């Protein structure tokens with residue numbers, strides 16, 4: 001009897017172990033998925049469905065009606081995510097969020113005759129972090145990304161994906177697109193910021209960009225080393241109606257410079273929230 005009950009106990013322990021193993025395996029995805037995207041309200045929906053060049057999918061499904069984002073295995077619906085602009089006077093969004101990009105790049109400055117730096121633009125890659133919303137890592141992504149980027153010996157924005165993956169900030173970075181500056185397409189003078197997903201997440205969609213106009217600009221609540229938080233609205237393009245640059249890290253130039261000195265490039269990271277748009 002003793003041996004028998006001992007065997008039962010062993011069997012029970014083994015079963016519990018096996019179940020626990022399955023439970024843990026199922027409960028610990030690297031990137032928890034949110035519910036599939038809704039079929040297509042304006043400004044959100046099947047933004048990556050059928051898009052080529054988004055890398056191999058890690059999702060396997062046998063459903064005859066797969067979620068619209070199954071192409072990538074990574075893009076999650078962010079339409080109900082809330083933009084946290086607390087500590088600032090930035091306006092609340094008028095549209096639902098459609099993309100959240102971790103921006104990693106450089107701010108460029110030139111030294112003016114008055115001995116202070118003025119901005120000459122920026123260049124950044126935006127990485128999809130939509131599936132990390134609600135996870136503990138989300139709130140500090142811009143800081144962990146900045147630490148990795150700032151300590152990298154490379155200053156080339158083309159290396160940012162490798163920097164993030166080797167530092168373990170994002171295991172498999174998915175590039176949404178690029179942020180850079182162009183001549184204002186309406187007035188033909190001055191620089192306008194552009195967010196361009198036509199070469200990455202939305203390759204093949206010629207309208208998947210937005211050139212925006214700055215509406216609001218406030219000091220970063222995190223301190224003077226971090227570039228301002230911004231609110232912009234669409235000027236041309238249909239990628240978004242609004243763009244927020246928040247949660248900035250770095251990017252500010254030194255307070256003064258010697259007139260005539262060379263242009264400088266300062267590393268920064270930030271979170272870019274795009275709302276509305278037609279993708």
Ligand SMILES: *[C@@H]1O[C@H](CO)[C@@H](O)[C@H](O)[C@H]1NC(C)=O
Nearest residue numbers: 106108120121122123181265
């Ligand atoms: C910023 O400077 C870097 C490095 O010199 C350069 O590659 C990049 O094109 C510049 N971007 C802008 C917007 O001037």
Ligand SMILES: *[C@@H]1O[C@H](CO)[C@@H](O)[C@H](O)[C@H]1NC(C)=O
Nearest residue numbers: 146147149150151225249250
């Ligand atoms: C960025 O790295 C430089 C060294 O390259 C260091 O001096 C600086 O303090 C770092 N910035 C931050 C904010 O950590």
Ligand SMILES: *[C@@H]1O[C@H](CO)[C@@H](O)[C@H](O)[C@H]1NC(C)=O
Nearest residue numbers: 233234235236240241276277
């Ligand atoms: C911004 O996008 C909306 C469509 O959502 C459009 O009606 C409006 O004209 C655009 N703004 C500009 C300045 O083109």
